[in-house]
Amino acid sequence: MRSDNRLMRWFHTDTPWVWLNAGAVALCLLTLLGILLLISIQGLAHFWPKGLVQAEVTADSQSRRVIGAVIRHEHVSVRQLQEAGLSLDSEQAEVQRTLIHSGNREFSDSDYFWVLDNALSDRHYPDHLAVFERTRWGQLYGYLRGLSENGTLLQQGPDIDQDMLWREFEQRRQRTEALQQEIDRIESNMLGQINRTLEQLRLEQRRLELLGPLKVPQLEVLARERADLEQDYHLLQKRLTRLQQQVTRDHFHVEVADGRVLEFAMVDVIRAYRPNGMSLVDRLEHFGIKLWEFLSDSPREGNTEGGVFPALFGTVLMVLLMSLLVTPFGVLAAVYLHEYAYQGRLTRIIRIAVNNLAGVPSIVYGIFGLGFFVYFLGGSIDALFFPEALPAPTFGTGGLLWASATLALLTLPVVIVxxxxxxxxIPSSLREGALALGATRAETLWRVVLPMASPAMMTGVILAIARAAGEVAPLMLVGVVKLVPQLPVDGHFPYLHLDQKFMHLGFHIYDVGFHSANTEAAQPLVYATALLLLLVILLLNLSAILMRNHLRARFRTLEPEL
Known part of the structure; x- marks a missing residue:
């Protein structure tokens, strides 16, 4: 009885609730760390070079050779396999099966397949098995067996020195890579610049035609400039043709899993390596190269390979533009509501409306942005400033500006509140003291009130960044696309092209995760991109938090002593 009374007294103190709150916080932190750990392991493992296995697979009394990378193992019940139509005689309740990536996508319906471990035999890991990463058809697995140049076979066969053949292959691949980089430079920079200038001349001619009949001197100037550009374009096309002939010179021969020796173009190879013969240092170097490629390259093969740099750049740029738009409007609205507006029924209704706006689904903001920003404002801007480009829209379609404005509207209630x-x-005594010393109301606001409220403003911006960076639904309506060939920033005036469409990490995750035809290939990229998005949000928030702490320390002397 005495112990029960002691327990009841302990229960009525604050100690149980302190422990309950501490346990809840610890559980949340452990859950968060567990999610981050899962995403990190699944995402970063994608960049580690996996060894290639060669084995015999026996099924229905037939045996075939397979070459591939082991992705993962799992245990599955025998009853489940039997219900799926697989004839399996086993006394065990569960058997282990292995997911193998066989590559060579152009020769099979699926480059991922499951195989029971008891059907695998004669497993070994030859050092000369190679991985060829290509611009299309994914990865190619096999043995390098020969090289050819302009259709002439240089060396071929399994008996030649494999190391010497591999060194020759790498030299020719590096030569082809240098030629391809020159081709890309000509196509994207030189020819791209000429095409942009020709388009500007066409728009200039159209603008002059809208103003009135063109005069002969104007037509002659435009025709002369166009002729000079077309001549430069023709010379670059000749140079490009010669480079394309050189870049398609080299081919290589690979023995694939079924024993055939096939020929492939060297220009399609991005990277080649032999993972079974790599040391730990080589694997770490390869991991760094692949990770950097993921951060700095553009996606390819339906966004299931390559990098996410356009999406990373678009996400950061959009969040920065959104912050620049939402901060002044949110601060001005809050200052008016608290400092200038009459605190009556109308002001209370406005505050209730602002609070309710924070709970409106984001897709509603996307529809509003599409109707108001894109169709109304963008269409009006096109009619006033870009009539020569019509009916092709300039600002009358989704783009970076309207996506940032839509998210600024979405996060505006957070900043206001x-x-x-x-x-x-902020105590009223500080305002009254400043006014008593002769400061105007505006001076009091700018020199006393706003500096002391700046940490709260930054808190609103932090919350706005955290919400806006992960939004996807409204962006699908106002400017985000699956793949865009160029960045919205370049070296041509006005340098920042707010009318261009862009890529976003959140939409990239959605597209790769749900719209990819090859789900097994897309899965690790979903984890890696999700981890990158979390890191981007963390870095943006940390930057805002450091700025808030700096402002708080700077204006702490203005706070009254309690």
């Missing part, structure tokens, strides 16, 4: 809460914590 956070800023107004910061203004509410």
């Amino acid at each position: 956070a800023t107004e809460e910061g203004l509410r914590t």
Whole structure:
């Protein structure tokens, strides 16, 4: 009885609730760390070079050779396999099966397949098995057996020195890579610049035609400039043709799993390596190269290979533009509501409306942005400033500007509420003291009130960044696309092209995860991209938090002593 009373007294103290709160916080932190650990392991493992296995697979009394990378193992019940139509005689309740990536996508319906471990035999890991990463058809697995140049066979066969053949292959691949980089430079920079200038001349001619009949001197100037550009274009095309003939000179021969020796173009190879013969240092170097490629390259093969740099760049740029748009409007609205507006029924209704706007589904903001920003504002801008480009829209279609404006509208209530809460914590005595010393109301606001409320403003911006960076639904309507060939920033005036469409990490995750035809190939990229998005949001928030702490320390002297 005495112990029960002691327990009841302990229960009525604050100690149980302290432990309950601490346990809840610890559980949340452990859950968060577990999710981050899972995403990190699944995502970063994609960049580690996996060894290639060669084995015999026996099924229905027939045996075939397979070459591939082991992705993962799992245990599956025998009853489940039997219900799926697989004839399996086993006394065990479960058997282990292995997922193998066989590559060579152009020769099979699927480059991933499951095989029971008891059907695998004669497993070994030859050092000369090679991985050829290609611009199309994914990875190619097999043995390098020969090289050819312009259709002439240089060396071929399994008996030649494999190391010498591999060194020759690498030299020719590096030569082809240098030629391809020159081709890309001509196509994207030189020819791209000429095409842009020709388009500007066409728009200039159209603009002059809208103003009135063209005069002969104007037509002659435009025709002369166009002729000069077309001549330069013709010379570059000749140079490009010669380079394309050189870049398609080399081919290589690979023995695939079924024993055939097939010929492939060297220009299609991005990278080649032999994972079974790599040391730990080589594997770490390869891991760094693949990770950097993921961060700095563009996607390919339906976004299931390559990098995510356009999506990373578009996400960061959009969040920065959104912050520049939402901060002044949110702060001005909060200052007016708290400092200038009459605190009556109308102001209370406005505050209730602002709070309710924070709970509106994001897709509604996307529809509003499409109707108001894109169709109304963008269409009006095109009619006023870009009539020569019509009916092709300039700002009358989704783009970076309208996506940033839509997300700024979505996060505006957060900034307003956070800023107004910061203004509410500032004592009235500070305002009255500044006014008593002769400062105007505007001077009091700029020199006393806003500096002290700046940490609260930054808190609102932090919350806005955290929400906007992960939004996908509204962006699908106002400017985000699956793949865009160029960045919205380049070296041509006006340098930042707010009318261009862009890529976003959140939409990239959605597209790769749900619209990819090859789900097994897309799965590790989904984890890697999700990890990158979390890191981007973390870095943006940390930057805002450091700025808030700096402002808080700077204006701490203005706070009254309690």
